Amino acid sequence: MYFYIHIPFCESKCHYCSFTSLKKKDYEEAYFNALIKDIKFQISQFNLSKNSIKTLFIGGGTPSVVETKYYEKLFQVLTPFLKEKTEISCEANPNSSNFNWLKAMKELGINRLSFGVQSFNETKLKFLGRIHSQQAIFKSLENAQKAGFNNVNLDLIYDTKLDTKKMLEYELLHLEKIKPLIKHLSAYHLSIEENTAFAKRFHYKKNASNLMRFFIKGIENLGFKQYEISNFSKNKPCLHNLAYWQGQNYLAAGLSGVGFYENQRFYTHKSLQAYIKEPCFRNIEKLNLEDLNLERLFLGLRSVVGVKEKDLSSAQKVRANLLLKAKKLQFERGRYFNKNFLLSDELALFISS
Ligand SMILES: C[S@@+](CC[C@H](N)C(=O)[O-])C[C@H]1O[C@@H](n2cnc3c(N)ncnc32)[C@H](O)[C@@H]1O
Ligand code: SF4
Known part of the structure; x- marks a missing residue:
């Protein structure tokens, strides 16, 4: 089983972000008490056996x-269910993850760290509403290494209106400098989300496919192989994200958590007060086979997962074969694969039309 836990607190709100993140930490204690109830309930409801959590x-x-004492309580509950070599990832922000925090998290069992860096450029960081500096990024990477993390990911954002070729070269130059300290990169092109400071300001996004290609090529030239539209790895993929794209079952706990189990989606409460009151509540959405196959098509073409021939209707197969003939897709072992992830949505729309 794959398990996601959501921690909804942030120091400040970034201009582009629509994830559930609350500024105030006043509810930490109550939130973690609720979260533990939620996790215990998921474990019993889905009958998890010892050593069954894969990521x-x-x-x-x-x-x-959040202070590490709260995570200690989570791990007291979770540890017996983790496999010996479970991939245990945790997101962190360059500002708030000091050495002591990183070391304590490492001791609890976290073995993959994901830093929200977004950019190395001070002007772009401010534009995105980030509150950390370039120096804080280098410091946190150094601390992570000292704390013993050897599987580190960085999140970056590009295709903003500031992303000229010069800006992307600047990002690549800094990536090159810190390359030995990281194993994985998630480079997201900016998406304009509702209820964010960037909402309705579409000119904040550049939409320059030539520059996107330039950046992707630049990252690959540094030795990171693209295995999904936004994800690059030196050696192995993030197994947790891979599980999402493969359509595996996963459980989710925490505010605004979304789990997936046997063709059903499970949503927790979206308001903090409601979640603290009823952490085990789930809104259940049943998915029909057609919706599921469509989702598999989009996710599969965005990544190395590909799409199973048997998940396509006969009309979809005819269109997929046209793309095969036009050399836009490849076919191996009963699956269609896409080699240019930037075209994935276009290809999926064509097949599903
Ligand atoms: C849920 S955030 C958590 C990371 C962490 N809180 C941080 O920012 O340091 C995960 C990542 O999603 C990406 N992201 C969030 N909103 C985005 C958007 N609108 N467009 C592109 N990427 C986005 C950012 O790169 C971010 O680091
Ligand atoms: S990007 Fe990260 S730090 Fe910024 S608001 Fe979203 S979750 Fe919080």
């Missing part, structure tokens, strides 16, 4: 704004 992902929000 655990603690995301946010910003997990690093």
